[in-house]
Amino acid sequence: MEAEAILTTRNLTMRFGGLTAVSAFNAAIPRGSIVGLIGPNGAGKTTCFNMITGFYQPSEGQVHFKGRDITGTPPHKVCHSGIARTFQNIRLFGNGTVLENVMVGCHVRQATGWWQAVLGLPSSRKEARALMEKSRELLAVVDLGDLADEKAGALPYGAQRRLEIARALATEPAFLLLDEPAAGMNPNETQELMGFVRDIRRRFDLTILLIEHDMKVVMGICEHIWVLDYGVTIAEGCPEAIRANPKVIEAYLGEEAVGHA
Amino acid sequence: MQAQRTILNLLAAAVLGLFLWWAEGHLDGYKIQILNLIAVNIILALSLNLIYGFTGMFSLGHAGFMAIGAYVCSVLILDPAQKEMLFILEPAYTWVQQAQAPFFVAVMAGGLAAAFFGVLVGAPLLRLGDDYLGMATLGFAEIVRVLAINLPRVTNGALGFKGIPGHANLWWNYAWCVFTLFFVVRLVASNSGNVFKAIRDDESAAKAMGIDVFRHKLLSFSLGAFFAGVGGALLGSLVATIDPKMFNFVLTFNVLMIVVTGGLGSITGSVVAGVVITILLEWLRVVENPLFIGDWELPGIPGMRMVVFSLALICIILFRREGFMGKREFNWGWLLRSLGNKAGRHGS
Ligand SMILES: Nc1ncnc2c1ncn2[C@@H]1O[C@H](COP(=O)(O)OP(=O)(O)O)[C@@H](O)[C@H]1O
Ligand SMILES: [Mg+2]
Numbered sequence: 001m002e003a004e005a006i007l008t009t010r011n012l013t014m015r016f017g018g019l020t021a022v023s024a025f026n027a028a029i030p031r032g033s034i035v036g037l038i039g040p041n042g043a044g045k046t047t048c049f050n051m052i053t054g055f056y057q058p059s060e061g062q063v064h065f066k067g068r069d070i071t072g073t074p075p076h077k078v079c080h081s082g083i084a085r086t087f088q089n090i091r092l093f094g095n096g097t098v099l100e101n102v103m104v105g106c107h108v109r110q111a112t113g114w115w116q117a118v119l120g121l122p123s124s125r126k127e128a129r130a131l132m133e134k135s136r137e138l139l140a141v142v143d144l145g146d147l148a149d150e151k152a153g154a155l156p157y158g159a160q161r162r163l164e165i166a167r168a169l170a171t172e173p174a175f176l177l178l179d180e181p182a183a184g185m186n187p188n189e190t191q192e193l194m195g196f197v198r199d200i201r202r203r204f205d206l207t208i209l210l211i212e213h214d215m216k217v218v219m220g221i222c223e224h225i226w227v228l229d230y231g232v233t234i235a236e237g238c239p240e241a242i243r244a245n246p247k248v249i250e251a252y253l254g255e256e257a258v259g260h261a
Numbered sequence: 262m263q264a265q266r267t268i269l270n271l272l273a274a275a276v277l278g279l280f281l282w283w284a285e286g287h288l289d290g291y292k293i294q295i296l297n298l299i300a301v302n303i304i305l306a307l308s309l310n311l312i313y314g315f316t317g318m319f320s321l322g323h324a325g326f327m328a329i330g331a332y333v334c335s336v337l338i339l340d341p342a343q344k345e346m347l348f349i350l351e352p353a354y355t356w357v358q359q360a361q362a363p364f365f366v367a368v369m370a371g372g373l374a375a376a377f378f379g380v381l382v383g384a385p386l387l388r389l390g391d392d393y394l395g396m397a398t399l400g401f402a403e404i405v406r407v408l409a410i411n412l413p414r415v416t417n418g419a420l421g422f423k424g425i426p427g428h429a430n431l432w433w434n435y436a437w438c439v440f441t442l443f444f445v446v447r448l449v450a451s452n453s454g455n456v457f458k459a460i461r462d463d464e465s466a467a468k469a470m471g472i473d474v475f476r477h478k479l480l481s482f483s484l485g486a487f488f489a490g491v492g493g494a495l496l497g498s499l500v501a502t503i504d505p506k507m508f509n510f511v512l513t514f515n516v517l518m519i520v521v522t523g524g525l526g527s528i529t530g531s532v533v534a535g536v537v538i539t540i541l542l543e544w545l546r547v548v549e550n551p552l553f554i555g556d557w558e559l560p561g562i563p564g565m566r567m568v569v570f571s572l573a574l575i576c577i578i579l580f581r582r583e584g585f586m587g588k589r590e591f592n593w594g595w596l597l598r599s600l601g602n603k604a605g606r607h608g609s
Contacts, residue, residue, distance in 0.1 A: 053469060079471030091466035093459040095526070095588060103452055104459040108471025110452060114480065117451030118444055124451075131452060171471050 003030035006207050007052070007083075007175055012061035014047050014231075021047040022231045024061070029175075029224075034201055034208045036222035038215050038242075040251055043228040045211045046088055049177050053085050054078040065175065080108055084173035086164045088180045088211070094153030098144055098163055101152045102135035105170025135170060141200070142166040158189055162196075169204060176200075178210040182217050194221045215252060219243065227251070269593045274439060281431045293431065294499075295543050300434035301495050303535035304441045306519040307528065308488030311445055313517075314525035315454065316481040317461030318387065319395045323489050323516050325402030328409060328508035329378055330371035330490030331497035332416055335425045336360050337367035338498065347422060350413040357415050364428040368437065368494040375490025378405075379483035387478045402513060409505040421504025422497075429498035437495060441488050446528055448484070457481050458526070511567065515542070518574050524584030529591040534584075538570075545569055 005028040012025040022044040029035055037045050050056040052063050054075040062071040070078055084105075093101050110131065116124035139145050142162040147155065152163060161181060168176060181197070182190045198221060201208055212218040218225060219239045227235040227242060229251040235242055242248055284296060305323065312320050337360050339347070344358055352358075362370065386397045409416045416422075448454055459467045460474055467474055497503045519538050523530025545566035552559040577584065 055465070055468075075465075075468040076471050076473050079469060085469050087466065087469070091463050091469075093462040093466065095462050096455065096458055100455045100458070103455050104467070104472070105470050107452055107456050114448060114451060114453035117453060118447045120447065128452065167470065 003032065005029055006031040006066060007209075008064045009048075009052065010062045010064070012048065012051055012063065013059050014044070014051055014056055015059040020231050022051070022228070025226075025228070025233055027226055027236075029207060029209060031207055032201070032205070033223050034197065034210070034221050035224045035226075036218035037209060037211045037226050037228065038213070038218055039228035041213065042230075044231040045213075045228055046179055047231075048228070049085060049179055049211065052078075053083060053177065076108070079171055079173075082172070082174040083177065084168035084171045084175070085177040086161075086168055086179055086181065088183065090157075090160050090164055092152040092160055092163060092167075094151070096152055097149050098139065098152050098155065099132070099135055099148040101163055101167050102138055102170045103131055105167040106131045106135060108171050138166045138169055139163075141169070141203070142196075157184055161185075165200070169200065173204075173206065175207045175209070178208065180211050180213055182212060190217055197221055215242075215248070266593050277435065277439070281435055285431055295540060296431060297429065297434050297499050298543075299536050299539045300431075300438040301429075301492050301499065302516070302519060302539045303438050303532055304488055304495070305492040305516045306523065306531040306535045307441050307445045308485040308492065309516050310520045310523075310525065310528065310531045311448070311457075311488075312482055312485035314520055314527070314531075315449055315461065316457040316478060317391070318478060318482060319391060320398040320482065320485070321395050321510070321513050321517070322382070322398030322401045322486075324508045324510065324512040325398075325405035326375040326379065326486045326489035327493030327496065327512060328402075328405050328503075328505070329375045330368075330493030331503050331508070332371075332409065332422075333374045333490070334367040334371035334494030335422050335497045335503060336415070337362040337370060338364055338426050338428060339422065339424075340426075343424060347420075347424075348414070348417050350418045350420060352414065353417075354414050364426075364433065364498070368433075368491055371494030372487040372491040375493070376483045376487035379486025380479060383479045383482040383486075387475060387482060399510070399513075402508070402510070406505045406508055409508070416505070419505060421502065421507070423502050425498055425501045425503065427498055427501055429495045434495055434499070437491055441491070442528070442532070444488075449528065453477070453480075461526075514567075518570060521574065522577055522584055524586035524588060526588040527584065527586035527590060529589070530584055530586030533586070542566065542570070 008028045009025055012022060013020065014022040025048055037048060039045055047056065051058045054070070054073050054077070057072050062069055064070065065081060065083060070081060093104060096104070110127060112121070112124040112127045117128070136145065136148060139148055142165055144159060144163055144166065147159065152160070155163060165178070165181070178197070182193050185193060194217070197208060197210070200206060210218065210222070222239060225236065225239060225242045226233055227248050234247045234251060235245045284293060288296070305327070309320070309323055312318050336357055341358055341361065344353055382398070382401045386394060389397060410419050449457070456467070456472055456477055459470070459472065460477055464474055519534045520531055522538060523532070523534030548561070548565045548569060549563055550561040552561065
């Protein structure tokens with residue numbers, strides 16, 4: 001890969017007791033690309049996300065972001081440095097409104113604090129208005145403009161997924177991790193989502209790493225793919241190479257057989 | 262709309278002022294005392310709601326913060342001559358003996374001292390999981406009580422203080438109450454308020470959104486502690502007598518009851534429940550007195566009203582979890598609209 005890497009992992013390893021969930025994951029992700037991490041259930045994909053975003057402290061290995069070692073940095077600082085994520089099992093602030101969810105995403109870039117707000121200082125009011133506007137714009141991007149005042153927990157499933165992305169975008173990331181964004185979607189919605197992911201990459205100048213359980217989905221949009229099986233990287237390369245790789249086919253066939261049993 | 266709301270808020274404050282002025286001249290001491298308790302209870306409920314209702318930290322340490330506020334304030338407003346008479350177990354330290362401050366400064370100092378302890382205990386405790394926080398804060402409140410008993414040169418030990426100057430009149434209490442309300446409303450409506458609620462709803466997601474969860478928990482906890490200290494300070498001056506026994510778990514429980522009944526995460530709920538429950542608690546004193554049914558005497562049982570209230574609280578938790586208001590809030594737009602509708606119907 002020629003483009004400079006925005007994020008690299010070196011021998012990233014995660015052990016839970018005797019179980020090695022991820023072993024020696026090595027990736028260099030070029031700036032501006034859309035890349036995928038695939039593999040059967042339990043392969044260690046989400047664990048990789050958790051190590052990159054600071055939720056897990058890796059047992060071994062490092063994560064470098066924009067040339068800086070961010071291994072073991074707590075999640076909120078990772079986010080501040082420009083990495084945002086979504087969760088496999090959607091995690092919205094369920095009691096808040098759709099707009100408030102996005103506003104919370106904006107907080108990490110906010111300059112004025114709580115006491116300025118209590119005092120009602122002009123600087124604080126001005127920023128609050130700007131954040132509100134920014135949040136509404138982001139909601140328009142994910143097609144939730146009309147639902148701004150609805151309770152987030154009451155949204156239909158697909159809308160919740162899009163809100164989670166809008167919230168992540170509000171943190172102004174350079175690097176976005178999407179954990180199974182197409183899970184639970186029908187083929188039509190999935191198709192739409194793929195267009196949407198390409199669209200936000202261009203619009204917000206992002207690098208995107210997405211996890212997909214379903215190999216077929218990622219083939220359409222990813223420029224480069226890593227395949228995990230039982231924590232081991234069994235293949236990496238462009239979609240065509242992955243599709244033809246016998247090891248990958250075997251891993252997925254094995255899972256199908258289990259799935260049908 | 263913004264200007265309109267400001268005018269309506271000022272109008273409401275003026276109405277409250279008029280009411281207090283009227284009450285001062287026309288109500289007897291007992292009723293005025295209840296009005297005073299309402300203001301203090303609203304302050305306490307708002308402060309616990311900030312911690313528990315809005316930020317999701319189940320804290321049972323309120324009585325501890327109230328005690329700190331009450332003792333600090335009392336020491337500052339008691340006369341040196343009075344203190345000389347009071348400290349009969351052991352003489353007070355010179356700095357305790359000589360400390361003096363005007364009432365406003367004393368209440369402020371009580372709040373700040375409570376907030377300081379909020380930071381001090383919050384820093385280690387807020388890293389604990391939610392399941393342990395309740396226990397640990399309960400322990401903290403108990404430690405404050407034990408310290409109050411065992412530091413006789415500061416607190417006059419188990420005897421406590423008597424004859425605390427009653428500066429906490431209607432005006433002071435309601436001024437602090439309105440200030441607390443203003444503060445909490447502004448805070449909760451700000452993006453920091455959104456952040457508190459986000460932490461309550463999903464801590465991990467909040468972290469992923471770049472929020473320093475620990476810092477914000479500590480902020481909410483110590484702001485809550487500040488107002489608990491203020492409430493305690495006012496209460497001390499209001500009842501004129503404080504001792505370590507007064508700050509037991511029942512005090513925390515009363516505040517918790519108001520917050521849960523009103524609705525966790527509803528400011529309106531805390532205000533309304535603050536009024537209603539304070540009145541009911543007083544009114545229910547009846548059940549603790551002997552009751553005559555014809556010639557037959559039902560003996561009064563001390564603590565009976567707490568039993569009644571505990572049962573009520575259990576019923577609320579069983580049948581209306583979200584409390585009286587849920588997470589809903591009063592706002593002028595809503596009131597004006599519903600009034601407008603009524604007027605419209607009358608007109609047609
Ligand atoms: N916090 C944890 N503690 C123990 N085991 C874990 C933990 N997180 C993940 N695992 C285990 O690591 C393996 C990989 O999980 P995960 O990364 O969620 O898989 P994937 O996202 O690819 O489906 C699984 O066997 C899972 O049970
Ligand atoms: Mg997963």
